[in-house]
Amino acid sequence: MKERHQCVFGDTDAVKSVSVTEGDSITLNISLTEIQKADQILWYFGTNKSLIAKINQETGNSYTSDGRFTNRLKLDNQTGSLTITNFRTTDSGLYEVSIKNSSSEAKFRFTVTVYAPLPVPVISSNSTQNSSSGSSSCSLLCSVVNVSHVTLSWFKGNRLVSSINVSDLSISLSLPLDIECLDDSYSCVVAYSFTNQTTHLNNTQLCQPCPDCTLCCHIAEAVTRLVISAVVGVATVFIMVYEITSRKGEKK
Structure with missing residues (x-):
């Protein structure tokens, strides 16, 4: 099941930045408890302000896009919030809503950035480094491919051991780790600022457990x-x- 986010916005003077993963859903909420009878709600997308959704409470008419967002928009007739499902990378951009009545108009803006799904990190034996050093320690390598704007980290339990980040587009990223033996739960995490993917090191073929402390x-x-x-x-x-x-x- 894809994750659905709620983005609540009530400041007409600012732009709300929203991050979402491709395939997820999001609700852009403008904090209106109930639309008044004479209100007209218009949602636009992009710098050219293409109309994608509309509610006219006075006439009872509503409209959602039959183009770019076909079957992916849901407009709440009570609050004016807009839900977008199955996000695509091409859906990144500016979303603006205009709330009009006979005496005033208010506007709210959202900048939505759609990221590619995070890959699951792969942990392998760094045999090249192990053989060249001649060390008896366990040399590991955590790798991810086709990533951008991510942080790759090693954790020992809940403690951060090392990390590296990248902002380049579509590259492969690796992070080595040398340990004497498996004396705790190690994990490798690749993360955006709002979500992550984790792989736990539980393969004793890569690293032998440390001797039992009790023994x-x-x-x-x-x-x-x-x-x-x-x-x-x-x-x-x-x-x-x-x-x-x-x-x-x-x-x-």
């Missing part, structure tokens, strides 16, 4: 106890030998 603690504890027991035993034998030697000396 390590138990081994260390056992070794410590063994050492203490040995020291106590040696001390006991020393004391016994000392006492026997002392008693023999007193008899003489």
Whole structure:
């Protein structure tokens, strides 16, 4: 199911910037509780102000575009808000609504930018770097293709480890990561400012898990106890030998 956004706007002096992913839906809401009887609502698109939707409450007539937005517009007769479904990259641009009555006119503007869907990041073994360095550490590479205006990041749990961003159009982007072993949940995230895609590192073929900390603690504890027991035993034998030697000396 595609995501539907609600963009509420009530300031006639500013332009509301809206970001959306291709294929999603969005509602441009002008914060009118109810259209008055004499109101006329007109929605325009682009710098040439092509009329795409209209409501005339006085006559009861309404209209939505049968061109660029065929079967993709829904105009709310009560509030004047406009819902656009299945966004395309060509739908980026300026959307303007004019609310008219007998005594006044108000205008609201939205600048909508449509982005291509984010790809799912791919995590692979960075074997070239691993073999050249001769290190026993785990060298990983997170990659995405055909992206622009994104940030690519590595996370360890919720902590950001490293990141890189790009503004160029349609390029491939990669981010390496070197770790000793899998001691926590690692993930790679590619993100726009308003949405993201995440891949979690759970392939032990790429990186072996670190030794169980609990087991390590138990081994260390056992070794410590063994050492203490040995020291106590040696001390006991020393004391016994000392006492026997002392008693023999007193008899003489």
